[in-house]
Amino acid sequence: xxIAWYLAVSALIFAIGAGGVLVRRNPLVVxxxxxxxxxxxxxxxxxxxxxxxxxxxxxxxxxxxxxxxxEVTVGLGVIVAMHRHRLPVDLDAMRELQG
Amino acid sequence: xxxLLFFIAAFGTLAGAIGVISLKDPFHSVLALxxxxxxxxxxxxxxxxxxxxxxxxxxxxxxxxxxxxxxxxYVGGQNLPGAQGPGRAGTxxxxxxxxxxxxxxxxxxxxxxxxxxxxxxxxxxxGFGTPKAIGALLLTxxxxxxxxxxxxxxxxxxxxxxxARRRGGLDDDGDGRPTISAMDFMRPRPFxxxxxxxxxxxxxxxxxxxxxxxxxxxx
Numbered sequence: 408x409x410i411a412w413y414l415a416v417s418a419l420i421f422a423i424g425a426g427g428v429l430v431r432r433n434p435l436v437v438x439x440x441x442x443x444x445x446x447x448x449x450x451x452x453x454x455x456x457x458x459x460x461x462x463x464x465x466x467x468x469x470x471x472x473x474x475x476x477x478e479v480t481v482g483l484g485v486i487v488a489m490h491r492h493r494l495p496v497d498l499d500a501m502r503e504l505q506g
Numbered sequence: 507x508x509x510l511l512f513f514i515a516a517f518g519t520l521a522g523a524i525g526v527i528s529l530k531d532p533f534h535s536v537l538a539l540x541x542x543x544x545x546x547x548x549x550x551x552x553x554x555x556x557x558x559x560x561x562x563x564x565x566x567x568x569x570x571x572x573x574x575x576x577x578x579x580y581v582g583g584q585n586l587p588g589a590q591g592p593g594r595a596g597t598x599x600x601x602x603x604x605x606x607x608x609x610x611x612x613x614x615x616x617x618x619x620x621x622x623x624x625x626x627x628x629x630x631x632x633g634f635g636t637p638k639a640i641g642a643l644l645l646t647x648x649x650x651x652x653x654x655x656x657x658x659x660x661x662x663x664x665x666x667x668x669x670a671r672r673r674g675g676l677d678d679d680g681d682g683r684p685t686i687s688a689m690d691f692m693r694p695r696p697f698x699x700x701x702x703x704x705x706x707x708x709x710x711x712x713x714x715x716x717x718x719x720x721x722x723x724x725x
Binding site: 410414416422486487 | 508509512516519520523524526527532535536539542543546549550552553554555557558561562565566569570573574577578580581582596597599600601603604605607608611612615616620622623624625626627628629630631634635639640643644647648651652655658659661662663665666667668669670
């Protein structure tokens, strides 16, 4: 398979994830959609790594996975803290951060 | 064979992604993401990224998804009141945004003029993408990013514990909002703070003594 096919799949996954971030209001699902977008970037990185025959893209993908794990940890901590303080777990109800 | 495998895996990734954004129950969304991640690992294997594929399955589909399942069952995976979605106009707008983004990405990626994009990749050596090759890269050429990533993980772990800590950590100033200051780390704490005893209910007495201390102190 040519590299272009992998890049097309990556672009589609990224667009689906971005649409999900816009559509959904549950912060858990929004975090899942962010994962989708990061995974699309990972797929593009690994595809380019294969294209050049160079391992740097795979190392980049691993670092992206580390950053995604950090983002999930902090995001889920925020959601658990919201639940503890009896705040509604709904993104449209969180209006105090708009500056 | 690899063409067939590619199309099966690509179908799995796209179906999983659509399932994540379209299923009502967040628990089902998490399960759809697991399908997506495992199919993506197959795509990584087809691209000869063996170590990244293994890390994807173990770290993502294993550890991170278990974290999600725990939080979904803790917060409650039920349909939240009033969370029907942004309405018809909002959904159509988001769909249009996603479609525009997809077209833009297609133009940027496939129309980039890279000659090698139409080939199946450069000639690679025998050990490409194995744990040995990736480990050698991580410990020689990319040592600084590797170390910075480990510090990032440490900071994220400490931050998550601070955010989701159960009780006794953040003092209540009486207005219902927990506040924390640098002095909270300096002050001597009662015996047992930060141990398992605090989580098992001994914490009430601890926070009682702490708020008594706070009232004694001149403000």
